[in-house]
Amino acid sequence: MDLVRYRILGTTQALQSDGTPVPVGGARLRALLTVLALRPGRTVPAAVLVDEVWSEDPPADAPGALQALVGRLRRALGPDAVASVNGGYRLTATRDDVDLHRFERLTDEGVRALADGDPAKAADVLDDALALWQGPPLADLPDRAAEAARWETRRLDAQRTRLTAALALGRPDAALPDLTALCDTHPLDEPLQALRLRALRDTGRTAEALAAYERVRRLLADRLGTTPGPALRTLHAELLRFDQAAPRQGRGELSENPHEPAA
CATH class of the missing domain: 1.10.10.10 (Winged helix-like DNA-binding domain superfamily/Winged helix DNA-binding domain)
Structure with a gap:
């Protein structure tokens, strides 16, 4: 056989x-x-x-x-x-004859591709890696909890990298549904939350991104007694600047030539 x-x-x-x-x-x-x-x-x-x-x-x-x-x-x-x-x-x-180890190899390849500035290759390779999952890992192992948890963490890492590649390719709309679902499942995962905020910003939904940040901030305070980490705080500051600059830019375009009557 x-x-x-x-x-x-x-x-x-x-x-x-x-x-x-x-x-x-x-x-x-x-x-x-x-x-x-x-x-x-x-x-x-x-x-x-x-x-x-x-x-x-x-x-x-x-x-x-x-x-x-x-x-x-x-x-x-x-x-x-x-x-x-x-x-x-x-x-x-x-x-490579075993899906779990093939998943690991493809995930590593996708991570390297993204680090090397090739998000298109990263997306293709990580799609292949994630497609190998057919259900909970090691489902037939009697005492599977610890080992299965390690591979579920590896899967989440691959999903984060895949979604990062999607944003790098300018596809925030395609990434948002998966990001929203993952953030609902892993609400304290700050890297995931940061990706979601970036996707909301990139689709022109800055106000939603700011509201989402506030929810994350409260959640971290209530559950962990902590504040958002540096990456989330930096992104929040960028969102605030973007949100504050948008109305001024709109007014500036109308008053660029003060002697020209408004249409």
Whole structure:
């Protein structure tokens, strides 16, 4: 069987080369594949596999149960998919064969592209990275909270960078719905809030941006007892200057030639 892809950003899946899913039935079997796919090409000691697959409910004969489970996984994926090495097992795959690690590589590439002044490339690469998510990460891992939280943070970083690229490309209208949704979910995330304020400003909604800043300021004070950080305060000052300058510019255009009657 020609397997080229594994998914663990959501329900764990194995895919054939044409994208057809391979049935991997049973929670323990999917948990085992998840643990191995987290470390593709690396030997995972049997004790680690037992601990992560069974968590707080290990079987009485753990080595035997693990061996039987590996046998079932080989029958599902093919005999060469999982190798036995030095008291452990290894998924015979590369990092790029696993969606989680491909997401990480693409995210790093997108961040570098934006830093190098290429927001168009950053947007394309980060779109590909974020499209890999099919649901909560490591969904079939029994004790997933800490590891899953780390990858959710990585996903949020990728979303921020993607939205930064959108603003750099002059697409604030396209970015605003996602920014609003993310700010609602992460109201104390100042970098996200700053991106939203910039998007509102760039769409000519300065008054809304100022009102949004005031809401963030109150929220930080109420929940954390802090004030906005330097980046938000600087942006707020720019918004105030922009808001105050706009009426004067309008009046200046009307009175540029005081001897010419107004239309």
